[in-house]
Amino acid sequence: MRFKNTLIMAIAALLLGGYVWFFEIRGREEREEAERVASRLLHFESDSVTGLTLQTDDGTVVLSRVDDAWRITTPYDLPADSAAVDSIVNRLQSADHERLIEEQPADLARFGLAEPEVMVTLQLDDGDTRTLAVGGGTPVGFNVFVQPGAGEAVYTSAASLKDALDKTLFDLRDRKILSFADADVARLQIDAGGLEAAIRRGAEQGDGITRWELTEPLAARGDNETISSLLTRLRNDRALAYPTESATAEELASWGLDDPVATLTIWTAEDAAQTLQIGAESEAPAGYYARRLGSDAVFVVPAGLVDAVPDSVDDLRNKTVVAFARDRVESIAVSRSGESIELVKDGLDWRIEQPRELPADTSTVATLLGGALALRAEGFAAGDRDDPRFAFDDPFLQVGFGLEPGPGTATGEATDAARTVTLSIGASTAIEGEDDEEPVAARYVVVEGEPAVYVVPEAELDDLEVDLFALRSKTLASFDQSAVDRIELTAGGTTHALAKDDAGSWSLIAPEAAAMDSEVNDILWNLNYLNMEGIVAEWDGEPDVNLGAYGLDAPALTVRAFAGDQMVAGISIGASVPADEIADLQQFAAGEQTYALVDGVPGLFRISARLRDAAQHLADTLSGPASLAGRPHLTLRSAFG
Numbered sequence: 300m301r302f303k304n305t306l307i308m309a310i311a312a313l314l315l316g317g318y319v320w321f322f323e324i325r326g327r328e329e330r331e332e333a334e335r336v337a338s339r340l341l342h343f344e345s346d347s348v349t350g351l352t353l354q355t356d357d358g359t360v361v362l363s364r365v366d367d368a369w370r371i372t373t374p375y376d377l378p379a380d381s382a383a384v385d386s387i388v389n390r391l392q393s394a395d396h397e398r399l400i401e402e403q404p405a406d407l408a409r410f411g412l413a414e415p416e417v418m419v420t421l422q423l424d425d426g427d428t429r430t431l432a433v434g435g436g437t438p439v440g441f442n443v444f445v446q447p448g449a450g451e452a453v454y455t456s457a458a459s460l461k462d463a464l465d466k467t468l469f470d471l472r473d474r475k476i477l478s479f480a481d482a483d484v485a486r487l488q489i490d491a492g493g494l495e496a497a498i499r500r501g502a503e504q505g506d507g508i509t510r511w512e513l514t515e516p517l518a519a520r521g522d523n524e525t526i527s528s529l530l531t532r533l534r535n536d537r538a539l540a541y542p543t544e545s546a547t548a549e550e551l552a553s554w555g556l557d558d559p560v561a562t563l564t565i566w567t568a569e570d571a572a573q574t575l576q577i578g579a580e581s582e583a584p585a586g587y588y589a590r591r592l593g594s595d596a597v598f599v600v601p602a603g604l605v606d607a608v609p610d611s612v613d614d615l616r617n618k619t620v621v622a623f624a625r626d627r628v629e630s631i632a633v634s635r636s637g638e639s640i641e642l643v644k645d646g647l648d649w650r651i652e653q654p655r656e657l658p659a660d661t662s663t664v665a666t667l668l669g670g671a672l673a674l675r676a677e678g679f680a681a682g683d684r685d686d687p688r689f690a691f692d693d694p695f696l697q698v699g700f701g702l703e704p705g706p707g708t709a710t711g712e713a714t715d716a717a718r719t720v721t722l723s724i725g726a727s728t729a730i731e732g733e734d735d736e737e738p739v740a741a742r743y744v745v746v747e748g749e750p751a752v753y754v755v756p757e758a759e760l761d762d763l764e765v766d767l768f769a770l771r772s773k774t775l776a777s778f779d780q781s782a783v784d785r786i787e788l789t790a791g792g793t794t795h796a797l798a799k800d801d802a803g804s805w806s807l808i809a810p811e812a813a814a815m816d817s818e819v820n821d822i823l824w825n826l827n828y829l830n831m832e833g834i835v836a837e838w839d840g841e842p843d844v845n846l847g848a849y850g851l852d853a854p855a856l857t858v859r860a861f862a863g864d865q866m867v868a869g870i871s872i873g874a875s876v877p878a879d880e881i882a883d884l885q886q887f888a889a890g891e892q893t894y895a896l897v898d899g900v901p902g903l904f905r906i907s908a909r910l911r912d913a914a915q916h917l918a919d920t921l922s923g924p925a926s927l928a929g930r931p932h933l934t935l936r937s938a939f940g
Contacts, residue, residue, distance in 0.1 A: 353466060379472060391421065415434055479533075484530060522614070556578035576591075631699065641653035679751055680754055689743045832907060849874070871897075892905055
């Protein structure tokens with residue numbers, strides 16, 4: 300019985316919910332929509348409108364829709380701003396009345412409707428029309444009087460309706476300077492002052508980047524930012540005013556358009572041309588007079604458009620010295636002061652192949668690559684690259700980047716074959732400073748195979764001025780610190796051996812055994828990834844340097860780390876030697892220096908004193924007591940406190 304009652308109650312709840320949905324919620328929405336439709340001033344669908352006539356105090360404008368685009372037919376035959384016209388149509392379609400004033404008005408003059416301030420007539424695709432007259436404002440509130448259709452009732456509507464409809468020919472016309480899509484531009488001609496430049500779109504390289512090339516007055520890479528900025532202004536800027544729709548010869552001369560200060564022509568992919576001529580400066584509104592070739596109308600363009608027109612061919616030239624994808628670089632060659640260094644990519648790392656095989660410092664190589672790609676010229680030098688004053692026959696520095704083939708296109712063809720991009724950095728020069736600024740030191744730079752001679756500030760070249768020491772890896776020892784289970788420290792003729800058990804605890808095992816709870820990580824931290832700070836000497840075979848001068852004939856300290864039976868690091872540290880006592884070490888900083896030999900690395904190196912101090916601290920601690928038997932728990936403290 301209880302189940303039956305529950306089922307009946309559930310069915311009743313469902314029926315009640317359905318009633319509420321269909322008759323209350325949905326019914327209310329349908330009633331509200333019906334009320335909204337009933338309150339509309341005009342009844343039509345926006346896409347059914349084929350024509351529009353707008354009469355205001357400024358005159359009458361007649362428009363016609365052709366292929367989803369609007370065109371002005373009166374007072375002139377002009378393309379219209381379709382978005383502006385569609386906005387009027389959509390506003391009329393949704394316009395509501397606020398209140399009915401009179402159903403059969405006898406005197407329209409008192410509502411300002413005898414001679415409406417705005418009159419709109421719509422032509423529909425079925426041949427029917429809709430009209431709306433907008434009169435004066437109401438005495439109270441922000442409303443206006445309106446009359447939909449001749450002889451119809453008078454209503455009030457929001458004052459914003461009048462604002463949306465009260466448009467002039469200037470508001471409704473297409474005021475674009477030129478009409479084109481950036482992707483369609485194939486060529487561009489600029490004639491401005493003494494500049495006559497021809498530009499064309501470069502070949503697609505499969506990366507989606509638009510590249511421009513100068514063809515006149517010289518062949519060079521174009522500055523993409525400058526050219527794209529000009530095209531953007533030509534496409535997006537709008538005319539500020541139209542002084543005349545049909546200029547006379549006298550008017551053209553008065554506005555400087557008989558002899559334009561600038562003429563810009565673009566050709567689209569279909570080889571269709573559009574030409575803009577720019578004349579004298581306009582005061583009201585502020586800008587410049589201009590016209591499109593083939594049209595008699597004169598308009599005023601913003602001053603910003605004229606500012607975007609380059610003044611010289613150098614403004615159009617690409618000032619980025621080299622451009623390539625850094626992940627395509629597979630080799631680098633650096634030549635400076637008779638020293639040649641060759642590097643090759645090895646997976647994610649780099650290695651030096653010449654003058655001998657060495658691991659490279661990946662961070663320095665990355666900085667070198669970044670510095671090359673960031674090079675931007677301040678200007679260009681006049682003259683042939685073979686001119687002796689540039690000193691490219693014996694360059695100060697030369698850097699070559701070997702590139703693997705570039706990415707393929709959609710057809711599978713390679714867009715760029717394997718090649719080498721070589722930078723030659725020549726003689727010093729100076730860039731004149733502005734006003735009272737001092738000249739900026741610079742150098743001449745060329746790219747092999749290109750005619751341009753760049754003038755680049757010397758500060759921009761710092762990342763490229765690298766030698767073998769800068770490019771090589773500075774790491775003398777590297778190992779898995781957690782794998783180390785034994786350390787041998789030799790000092791003062793005594794070797795102390797420490798071992799790590801399975802629990803990770805360290806114990807002294809020689810010269811005598813003692814349980815220890817020690818912190819030997821300080822030694823491991825300083826030993827692992829030990830970097831050199833300088834190279835005293837390197838050799839093949841036997842050392843060709845006096846090790847005694849560096850305290851390494853009898854090292855003060857020796858540290859060796861083992862993982863099982865394998866020695867993973869071994870360092871012999873000499874005595875602290877003042878740098879000024881060794882004639883061939885004047886390149887090092889003054890003060891005491893620490894020198895070391897590294898097992899397996901044939902060379903003598905200057906290292907940080909941190910490892911020496913940590914090892915000495917441990918040696919002093921282990922050598923201090925006569926016996927460790929009575930001290931089962933010895934703590935080794937860090938050399939840094």
